[in-house]
Amino acid sequence: MEKRRIVSGMRPTGRIHFGHLHGALLNWKELQDDYRCFYFIADWHALTSEYARPDIIRQSTYDIIIDWISVGLDPERCTFFVQSEIKEHAELHLLLSMITPLPWLERNPTYKEQLKELTQRDVYTYGFLGYPVLQAADILMYKANGVPVGEDQAPHVELTREIARRFNNLYGKVFPEPDTLLTPTAKILGTDRRKMSKSYNNAIFLTDGDEEVDRKVMQMITDPQRKTKKDPGDPAICNVFSFHEIYTDAHTVSGIDRQCRSAEIGCVECKRIMARSLKTALEPVRAKRGELEADMKRVREIVEQGNERARAIARNTMEEVRAAIKI
Numbered sequence: 001m002e003k004r005r006i007v008s009g010m011r012p013t014g015r016i017h018f019g020h021l022h023g024a025l026l027n028w029k030e031l032q033d034d035y036r037c038f039y040f041i042a043d044w045h046a047l048t049s050e051y052a053r054p055d056i057i058r059q060s061t062y063d064i065i066i067d068w069i070s071v072g073l074d075p076e077r078c079t080f081f082v083q084s085e086i087k088e089h090a091e092l093h094l095l096l097s098m099i100t101p102l103p104w105l106e107r108n109p110t111y112k113e114q115l116k117e118l119t120q121r122d123v124y125t126y127g128f129l130g131y132p133v134l135q136a137a138d139i140l141m142y143k144a145n146g147v148p149v150g151e152d153q154a155p156h157v158e159l160t161r162e163i164a165r166r167f168n169n170l171y172g173k174v175f176p177e178p179d180t181l182l183t184p185t186a187k188i189l190g191t192d193r194r195k196m197s198k199s200y201n202n203a204i205f206l207t208d209g210d211e212e213v214d215r216k217v218m219q220m221i222t223d224p225q226r227k228t229k230k231d232p233g234d235p236a237i238c239n240v241f242s243f244h245e246i247y248t249d250a251h252t253v254s255g256i257d258r259q260c261r262s263a264e265i266g267c268v269e270c271k272r273i274m275a276r277s278l279k280t281a282l283e284p285v286r287a288k289r290g291e292l293e294a295d296m297k298r299v300r301e302i303v304e305q306g307n308e309r310a311r312a313i314a315r316n317t318m319e320e321v322r323a324a325i326k327i
Helices: 018-031 043-050 055-070 088-097 102-106 109-117 131-141 151-171 210-218 239-247 250-261 267-293 296-325
Strands: 005-010 036-041 078-082 146-149 179-182
Touching: 005 018, 005 131, 018 036, 018 055, 018 146, 036 055, 043 055, 043 131, 055 078, 055 267, 055 296, 078 296, 088 131, 088 296, 102 151, 109 151, 131 151, 131 296, 146 151, 151 179, 151 296, 210 267, 239 250, 239 267, 250 267, 267 296
Parallel strands: 005 036, 005 146, 036 078, 146 179
Antiparallel strands: none
């Protein structure tokens, strides 16, 4: 029996950081064993906010693919493709936009939140409002059974289900209604205890060198109640400790927990230990990245092969769509 399909994408708007790793990629890696996975570079989506500086999109595309493979996504088990290379996405987006009621888009909580957050950019555009319809086209094109997303993107999947339902009611059943596969909540935050984000300048990137990792870790905010080394700390509310729980060995973590609570270890030493653990964890990722960067021909072949696989499915889907709509 053929595996169930899942689809997810990532906007190429810069380097990948640990927030991406724990918020999406490690979950994608787990899913590749049980699903037929389609993971794509969402370059058209990136244009909804980066239309004034598109150079970053082209620069980021191959870097992101390299990072995906470096952290363990397998191009033999996953289809990697570039959204803009599959022109059928644009056609399906257009057709779905004809049947999507405007209030469905205006009530989208993610849309309202991003209008407030992206105050430095003019995103009052048709493309930004219609972002979820293009996202629905991306998902429905491959007749996905599920979409791995964080909680903030769950409303987009629900809207995709509504669009699929409306299309099927109007023209006959073509699309399955995809399930929302919630990604386990990431335990780590940015260096300032906010969500890790490039725009907040609080991210630790997978491509950061040792000195940069050390510098950023030393800037991390710890337990805000701990003013001096003599004050006992609470690891449960310390962002550095949340990294320890993932990247430091259990015996050391247990010791740090006890020593922090009894004020036997200071935050500076705690950060030094965590930085060493983080750099150790990055070693195999860096090694794999180095191999891929030395063989960019192979990377381009992986992307082109993925584009071809995606394109073949997209062509078949659009034949069904056109027949259903009778155009």
